[in-house]
Amino acid sequence: xxxxKSPWVKEDESEGEGRWFLGDEAALKTEQAVEKASWKTKRxxxxxxxxxIAVAGLISILLLAAVTLNLQARPSTQKETHxxxxxxxxxxxxxxxxxxxETILSKPQxxxxxxxxxxxxxxxxxxxxxxxxxxxxxDAVLNPDGVFRPMILINNQYPGPLVECNxxxxxxxxxENKAVNATAIHFHGMFQNGTNNMDGTVxxxxxxxxxxxxxxxxxxxxxxxxxYWYHAHHSAQASDGLLGPMVVHSKKEKDLQKMDYATxxxxxxxxxxxxxxxxxxMEYLAPDQENNEPVPDNGLINGRNVRDxxxxxxxACNSTDLEIPTIDLEAGKRHRLRxxxxxxxxxxxxxxxxxxxxxxxxxxxxxxxxxxxxxNVLPAQRYSVVLETNVTTASTFWMRARMVTHCFKNKNxxxxxxxxxxxxxxxxxxxxxxxxxxxxxxxxxxxxxCRDLNTTALRPVEVxxxxxxxxxxxxxxxxEIGDWRLARGFFNESTWHANxxxxxxxRFLDSGLQSTSVKNPVAINEKxxxxxxxxxxxxxxxxxxxxxSSSSKAxxxxxxxxxPYQGI
Numbered sequence: 001x002x003x004x005k006s007p008w009v010k011e012d013e014s015e016g017e018g019r020w021f022l023g024d025e026a027a028l029k030t031e032q033a034v035e036k037a038s039w040k041t042k043r044x045x046x047x048x049x050x051x052x053i054a055v056a057g058l059i060s061i062l063l064l065a066a067v068t069l070n071l072q073a074r075p076s077t078q079k080e081t082h083x084x085x086x087x088x089x090x091x092x093x094x095x096x097x098x099x100x101x102e103t104i105l106s107k108p109q110x111x112x113x114x115x116x117x118x119x120x121x122x123x124x125x126x127x128x129x130x131x132x133x134x135x136x137x138x139d140a141v142l143n144p145d146g147v148f149r150p151m152i153l154i155n156n157q158y159p160g161p162l163v164e165c166n167x168x169x170x171x172x173x174x175x176e177n178k179a180v181n182a183t184a185i186h187f188h189g190m191f192q193n194g195t196n197n198m199d200g201t202v203x204x205x206x207x208x209x210x211x212x213x214x215x216x217x218x219x220x221x222x223x224x225x226x227x228y229w230y231h232a233h234h235s236a237q238a239s240d241g242l243l244g245p246m247v248v249h250s251k252k253e254k255d256l257q258k259m260d261y262a263t264x265x266x267x268x269x270x271x272x273x274x275x276x277x278x279x280x281x282m283e284y285l286a287p288d289q290e291n292n293e294p295v296p297d298n299g300l301i302n303g304r305n306v307r308d309x310x311x312x313x314x315x316a317c318n319s320t321d322l323e324i325p326t327i328d329l330e331a332g333k334r335h336r337l338r339x340x341x342x343x344x345x346x347x348x349x350x351x352x353x354x355x356x357x358x359x360x361x362x363x364x365x366x367x368x369x370x371x372x373x374x375x376n377v378l379p380a381q382r383y384s385v386v387l388e389t390n391v392t393t394a395s396t397f398w399m400r401a402r403m404v405t406h407c408f409k410n411k412n413x414x415x416x417x418x419x420x421x422x423x424x425x426x427x428x429x430x431x432x433x434x435x436x437x438x439x440x441x442x443x444x445x446x447x448x449x450c451r452d453l454n455t456t457a458l459r460p461v462e463v464x465x466x467x468x469x470x471x472x473x474x475x476x477x478x479x480e481i482g483d484w485r486l487a488r489g490f491f492n493e494s495t496w497h498a499n500x501x502x503x504x505x506x507r508f509l510d511s512g513l514q515s516t517s518v519k520n521p522v523a524i525n526e527k528x529x530x531x532x533x534x535x536x537x538x539x540x541x542x543x544x545x546x547x548x549s550s551s552s553k554a555x556x557x558x559x560x561x562x563x564p565y566q567g568i
Contacts, residue, residue, distance in 0.1 A: 095170065097130040104155050108140035111157040113302045113325065116245060116266040124166060124249050131165050132172040137209075137242065139179045145298045145305040146319030147312050149274050151241035152179055152232065159268065159303040159342075160230070160244025163187075167225045167250050173217040175209060182208035182500075185217060186233035187246060188380060189226075189364055195219040197505060202234040203498025205505045225250035226364030227266075227338040227382040234500075236277035239270075239344045247338065248364075256366040256461050259358060259386045262333035268303065269350065269377065269401045269419065270343035271296035274315065277344075290481035293345050295412040299401060299419030301325040311414050324436075325421040327399065329389045336360070338384050341377040346403040348377050349447050352423060353397045353439035357385040359458060366461040373442055376404070376453050383453075395425040396437040407450040 135154045142151045142158055154160040165171060177183055186200035198219045199205040209215045225248045232242035245266040250256055273280060273296055280294040298305055304325050309317035329335045338361075341348055351374045358369035361384035375383055391397070399421040422437060478490050488495045498504070 093127075095128050095130050096126075097132055099132045099134070100161070101134045102155055102161065104136055105157065108142045108151070108153055108156050108158070110142070110144060110304055111159055111161070113304075116162055116268075116302060118162075118164065118247065118264040118266075120263065122164075122249065124253050125251050126166060128168045128170065129166065130170040130172060131163075132174070133161070133163065134174045135160075135176070135185075137175060137177045137179045137183055142241070143316075143318060143322075144300055144303055145272060145307045146309055146317045146322055147274050147297075147307065148316040148318070150276055152181075152183070152237055153241055154244065158241045160242070162244065162266065163230065163246040165221055165248055167221055167223075167248055170218065170220050174214065175217065176214045177209045177211055180211055181234075181237075182210050183232050183234050183237055183242065184208050184215075185230055185242075187217075187219075187228065187230045189224075189228040189382075190219065190221065191224055192219055193222060200233050201503075203500045203503050205503055207503060208234050208500055221248055224248060224364055225253070225256075226361055226366070227340060227384055228364065229268075229340050229342055229380075229382070231342065236281055236344060238342070239273055239277045243342050245338070245340060245342075257336070257360055258366075258461065259334060259360060259369050261336040261386050262330060264336045264338070265327070266338045266340065267301065267327065267399075267421075268340045268342045269348045270300050270341065271346035271403065272298040272300045272305070273344075274298075274312070285487060287484050287486060290479070290485055290487050292409050292487075295408050295410055295415060296343075296346055296403070297412060297414055298416065299343075299346070299348070299403060301399070301401060301419055301421045305419055307416070326424055327421055328424050328426050329387070331389050331395070331425040331427055334386050334388050336384055336386050338382065339375070339377055340382045341379050343379050345379065347379075347407060347450055349400075349402045349404060350375050350377060350383075351400050351402075351442060352387060353400070353437065353441065354391050354393075355387055355389075355397065355423075357387045359453075360384050360386050362455060362458060367458040368461060370458055374447065376447060376451065378452060381452075389423075389425055394437065394439060396435060397423040397439040398437045399423050400441075402446065404447060404450055406448045 136156075138153055138156055140151055140153050140156060141148050142153070143149070144158065151158060163171065163173075171187075173185065175185060182202075184200045184202045184206060187198075190199075192199045195218070197205050198217050200217065202208045206215075228246040228248065230244055230246055231238035232240075245268060247266065254260070273294065275294075283289065284292065284294055298307060302325055304322065306319050306322045306324055307317075309315075309319055327337075337357075339350055356371050356373045358371055359375065360367060360369050361382075363382050369386065375385065377383055401419045401421075403415075403417040403419075405415075405417050474492075476490075476492055479487065480490060481487075499507075
């Protein structure tokens with residue numbers, strides 16, 4: 001029998017106890033032992049190499065430190081862009097905030113018209129300022145002309161407070177609605193570039209402010225100045241009292257106004273109804289009422305007038321505490337009057353007896369002075385006029401705000417179409433006259449046609465030419481009448497009703513975000529689109545499609561000599 005070779009071997013060849021391994025593992029151990037012996041024989045050489053590397057590394061570190069110190073010692077040839085640690089940079093100054101918070105009166109009352117006289121100490125060049133207003137909307141019963149009627153007031157006064165700021169300022173208005181109906185505030189003429197959600201138009205850019213709710217308007221006044229106003233933009237609540245003036249000053253105002261003046265003030269004119277506008281709208285929007293707009297009962301100047309209560313039998317009326325509106329002007333000076341038609345329907349023709357005047361601003365655009373003696377102002381329009389108090393035959397004169405009744409379909413037997421205020425000359429040493437004027441009317445015929453002032457004769461101080469249009473869109477606005485039609489407005493033969501609970505702006509944005517066919521991001525109030533540098537105009541698709549065959553010649557560009565349109 002052959003001898004069977006054992007697979008186990010001992011770690012060494014010595015006799016006695018020792019470690020045993022399988023044959024293959026023993027071979028591996030033998031190889032490891034040989035490598036270990038070899039490493040021991042080479043170790044002195046490896047140690048020398050390690051010392052050499054350490055010395056070389058130390059020398060490199062010393063050389064790098066020397067170079068760094070040398071560079072720091074050299075004078076810098078570049079302009080320092082960061083402050084030194086010992087001189088930390090100052091944070092950007094926080095804009096000053098001015099709070100306009102008035103006491104809410106316990107009883108409703110007419111606002112003191114002196115609040116509409118602008119301060120001569122106003123700083124046109126102040127740094128951008130945040131101007132914060134606090135308004136409580138409430139229902140009340142008031143008698144601006146003697147006849148009591150339900151009204152909607154701001155802080156229990158009528159009209160609303162003056163909003164005054166500089167171009168570049170930030171306006172914040174906190175609105176708390178304590179009235180029984182929902183409402184919203186629109187700042188008429190403000191561009192709202194980038195903040196169209198602050199435009200205050202119910203059903204277009206926002207939902208109405210519900211009763212016992214609040215809303216804060218915040219926007220920057222950029223790229224515009226001049227005379228504006230604000231009003232409710234839900235139903236016809238503006239004619240129920242929710243309105244007031246707004247003035248935006250330019251840093252260059254004294255240069256843009258080509259006639260200097262001693263005082264500056266707001267004069268608001270308006271038609272006035274004794275019924276709630278909700279009642280009037282219901283009648284007007286009924287069938288067979290086309291061109292039958294409600295005829296006013298009276299006119300107001302800065303929210304007041306005086307009527308004989310005998311003319312309104314059966315109405316609650318008290319005019320004993322009311323006075324004819326007055327405007328006190330220092331004699332021998334020039335005075336700026338910012339005339340605003342804050343009414344709903346009537347066109348007013350404005351004149352100052354025996355005093356020609358100069359138009360110097362139209363709807364936020366400064367113009368070169370043009371002498372006239374009457375100016376027609378339609379609802380929402382604004383004209384600044386400069387009046388010189390240089391007549392020596394008397395010290396009191398009538399300001400006449402006459403409604404152009406030719407536009408009215410029906411007659412209102414109780415209407416006095418002419419509303420008056422007294423212009424009173426004042427002097428440093430003289431008492432203001434309390435007598436009613438005996439001034440004379442201008443001899444030329446009174447305007448009977450409903451039309452605007454011919455503005456082609458007015459030349460803007462700053463000529464702003466519109467940029468070339470990328471696309472021409474023709475919009476035709478009109479009312480269709482006859483055949484028992486409802487009194488509705490049309491754009492391109494399409495009428496439309498706002499959705500107060502889902503505004504157009506919201507729907508437009510929602511459609512852009514939800515649509516699967518939108519290739520580019522939705523841009524709102526962007527000067528340039530996300531993918532191009534050309535001017536882009538986006539229009540919500542709330543009307544029917546425009547006929548593509550319409551000729552672009554139907555749209556005419558604004559000539560430089562004309563006034564640039566300021567929006568609504």
